[in-house]
Amino acid sequence: MKNRKQMMMTVLASLFLLQGVLAQDHLSIDLQGAKEHALQFNRSIRSSELSVRQSQEQLKQAIAAGLPQVNATTDYNNSLGAEISIQFEENMPASQIPIDPTSSFNLQVGQLIFSANYWVGLHTAKLYRNLSEKNLERTERDIVSQVVNSYYLVLVAGESLQILESNVENLEAVYEKTKPMVEFGMTEKVELDQLSVQLNSLKNAVKSAGRQYEMAQNMLRLQLGVSSETELELTETLTQILNSNEFDSMQASAFVPDQNIDFQLMSVQEQMQEKQVDMQKANYLPTVSGYYSFTQKILKPAFDMTPNHMIGLQMNIPIFSSGERRSKVRQAKIELETVQNERALLEDQLDIQYKQLSFNLRSALDNFENQSRNIEVSREVYENLQRKFNQGLISSLELTSADNNYLKAESDYLQAALEVLQARNELKTLLGEIK
Template sequence: MVLLASFHVVVKGQETGSLNYKLSLKAAIDYALTHQTDVLNAVVDEEMARNKVKETVGIGLPQVSASYNFQDFLKLPTTLLPGEFSNPPSDTPIPVKFGTKFNSTAGIELSQLIFDGSYIVGLQASKTYKELSVRNSRRTRIETATAVTKAYYSVLVIAEQLDLIDANLTQLSKSLNDTEALFKNGFAEKIDVDRLQVLKNNLETERENVTRLLELNINMLKFQMGMPIQAELTLTDQIKDIRAEQVALAVADTTAYKGRIEYALLETQQKLNELDFKRQKSTFLPTLRGFASASKNFQSDEFSRHFDNRFPTSVIGFTLSWNLINGGQRIYQMRNAKLTIKKTENDMLNLKNGIAQEVSANQKLYLNSKRSVENQERNLALAKEILRVTRIKYEQGVGSSLEVTTAETSLKEAQNNYIKALYDLLITKVDLDKAAGRINY
């Protein structure tokens, strides 16, 4: 399968110039996985998640802070002392000024988290959050690969339609020339020429529309790949090679969910829910922090001698905090966290069933599309044969121009039906691969 190839950061397509590419589907997907904006942003999200883990780890590492405080007392504060302290004692309070004009304090403090249940659970949750970002990134790559594949197939189908129109136009032009020659020689009527001319005009108009549609789809493919729109892009894969690929069809695939990134994301989300439940339980435990600090206080009345008088202080200790009663809030928060786990379990069960149904439905759609293409191929071959015989009969004078016109119209209708069936087949093939979890990047 083209879609089973592993991810490579180097595009293995033939690049003939800075803005001229010849790419297979595999190379187009690889190009998208290194240039598409959503993929690039997903890589950034992964890096942000790694930084978030390191940030969480840092909460439990030693925290060191330094400070310096300087004060210039323009007026020293006054304190009233009881008059009993005066000599002789008095009933009137005595105003006294304490301190020095210049005061400053320099200190450093170290703190360390010793125990916090929420922090321990937070470490586990941060690693799971990183896992979630990685899986989200993988989902983005799968969605990008799917979108590029469908756009690539769409271009191939329209190119095939254009080839059929060109072949039909060549045959129709020959019939028109032959009929004009017969008309000039008196063996055909003017209405025979006019009918074929109308068909040719309509087919030329259709060719112009399909040509523009092909350009639009090529630009859409470039957009899905993250390629500049002004770049020249040529596709190297062929529809016949893609159709020749074998598609695995299981009678009842009940394990497809294991390969689906959506289920893996739910599993990771369930881990986060379980960790949130543990975090809620941990809030019943106390928190213990240790600290140590050292400082020096400088005092003087003269700024030039400010640092001569220093008074050191140092202290170590710990803080134990324990929220004993909070009105029952933690109990209900814990219950809701447990209910969230139950909801995710239900979602996982529903997703399993949904994926099984999706695989079964896409298998049937693929088989129907495959049969439809085979039928339309037979109809197309039959329409070509009818047109060939009708032309021969007309040239030999045993058939009418109306029969030729009808055969030309039937061929065009058969071609359109074949193109639609072919497009449906390729798209259902991609949908089946995605549903079965076979698109992995």
Template sequence: MHRRIFLLFFLFILTGETVVYGQTDTLSPINYAFNLANCIQYGLQHQNDIVNAHLDVAFAREQIKEATAKLFPHGEIDASFTDNLQLATQFIPDFNGPDPTQLIPVQFGTRFASGVTGQINQTIFNSDYFIGLKASRVYKDLSQKNYKRTEIDVRVAIAKAYYAVLTNQENIRLSKANMEQLAKTLKDTKARYEVGIAERVDVDRIQVSYNNVVTDIENNIRLLVYAVQLLKFQMGMPQEANLELTETVQDFNVQEYIEDTINYHIQDRVEYGIQSTQISLNELNLKAKKLAYLPSLSGYINYGWNYYSQAFADLWKRGFGSSALGLTLTWPIFTGTERLHQIKELQITLEQSRNTLNYIGQQIQVEVANANTQYQNNKALYATQKENMGLTQGIYDRIVLKFEQGVATSLDVTSAESDLKQAQVQYVTALLNTLVSKTDLDKAMGKIK
């Protein structure tokens, strides 16, 4: 019961806190035989968050191209058609009349008019364009760091789910060993009862223990099925696929793990790099706002045709060409005090981002210290529980031997069996905690790349 409660609790925590959403697949079932490295490699190719993070990097590349394209010449064509249903009336002096000061109404123009003009614009200098180009490159670096963070999270999630499967398998292996021993003891006790050497209570006590072990194995098998499903989910593997792990917990000798928590660098943590990149973006934003005081200069050249006619049918029979070449200078000399306050706001934001970087550095040091403490404690507890399980197994074997010799009671056997199960629960728990805390320590030190 303790073993089931622990594993259910661990899988619940794993599902609630470290699950990352995986993609579904409707392909036919495929058989996979993977170790931990294979599972991680598969996840880095198929897991949904990884795929989206990779698309973010591609999106950032397109933004750089977009920023660069703003510096290229831009061409446009404008066309117009006008039907002056009633020409506008204006007043001019009557130069042909007796009184030149007398104003007479006249109408200028034709009823129909049309025009088409092609123009090419070229930015010569604009601080926003050049700063935007630099910012897009920094944003690409930020997207790549975010991709790396997603990759690390996927590696950690897969590793923890993988360890959960292995410890479930170990739990089942130990329970089956108990079942085999109890089955033999139960068979011998029944035989002794039939010849009048043992009592009925001895048979019933051992039968109860045997039934509990059988039920425990069945429950653990169901937990194992769920653990495998969770692992496939973390990997982005279709649930219909058949996944077999080629490693056991014996392949991970946690007692030989040695971690150097002194000679690590906080710069190895991707979160530190992300914040450093964010500072670069804030610096560019501040620079862009300051350079907004500079003028912008652009050039243009155009050519077009204009058509006029009193009759629509004759409108496009004759055109009049026109062309122009020029420069446009825009200089925002004064915009009130708005820009000054915006600059101060960006300076404050920049200072905050620098403070955050310093805080992240301190936070990483605390996380490493905490993760190392947890790992060292779990590692020491694992060594103790492994030894205790061996001692408890020896006690159980001797009690069973004494029971078969008639110098121990069935109560001694069931009590020893209960102690053995408890020792196995503590061993599996310590093993899983050690593997998980080792992963957390590697992540805290920035060793998971």
């Protein structure tokens, strides 16, 4: 029974291992899944998370500096048979007192009672932890935004590659239909040669589009935190994304600077600079600390006056620094004013950026609607001319000219779609609605 159970555990472990290998070799994912995968496995986010953990430990270190500090020491002294010579009267011989070995144990407890620098430093450490968390949030926002853009690029590159491959097939069909017409003298050979040149150019375009598609996939793999050998399958199509109803709501969104992560970071930096001013002012105040000491002699000398218990207080009072402290306070205030000025500047820049991105999105939507109409017209023209070509009413060059126009319309449509998606992504990133 036990062996059977062990065998079952081994089989299950193998299945889990096989599942992990398959998951690493193939990744089927939609846009939301890509965002979540990047948040979990992206290495830049991992580094920011480690910075947050480090700031938490630094806060614990700052707190511990104001808590009791306990130190213990022990020692052993041996004078190797040396003696102390004491002569009480001039005419009397000196008395020789041997120096016995000594050993002692000392336990000392120290406690900071008052220090303005400690409390200011504690608040600064909390702000630094908050700053690290905000940096992590900004890193997550930037990575998610990059993943969204890369997802769009892969979809558009894939669509473009499929369109080019379809055009190659159509042009090859036209080429094959034109060859017998040349052989029977119904069409000039120069027309076939022109078709051959266009076909070769289109095949080169397919190769270039294939390389661009692979580059877009590699960029997405890097941002997702998967290996370069992982096969990506994007389950959400470009049409599904374009048919979403987020565009109208994006136009109605209002921009609030406090909701922007860059503005929040600048606000935390301003608070930290305020604490720097308080830190310099705290140098004018005294520092008070106390201690308790316990000493136990393990090997006592013949004459011992060391007490076992002792307590004490120490106060450090700054009196005169020739204006050094005052200059440091003024410098900290100047730096605070600089940060406040940069914060106001950032607020103005973000407001202008919001208006510009909103304008870009509206313009991209208008262009996308125009290109959508153009591609419908180009498709109708091409299909009409293709029917005429099949009936022998037009030449192959007229059909390929219409095919080139249709191909350009497809390319312009995809570019317009990409511009709409990228403009929406940039606006959502600014508004903090990217996740």
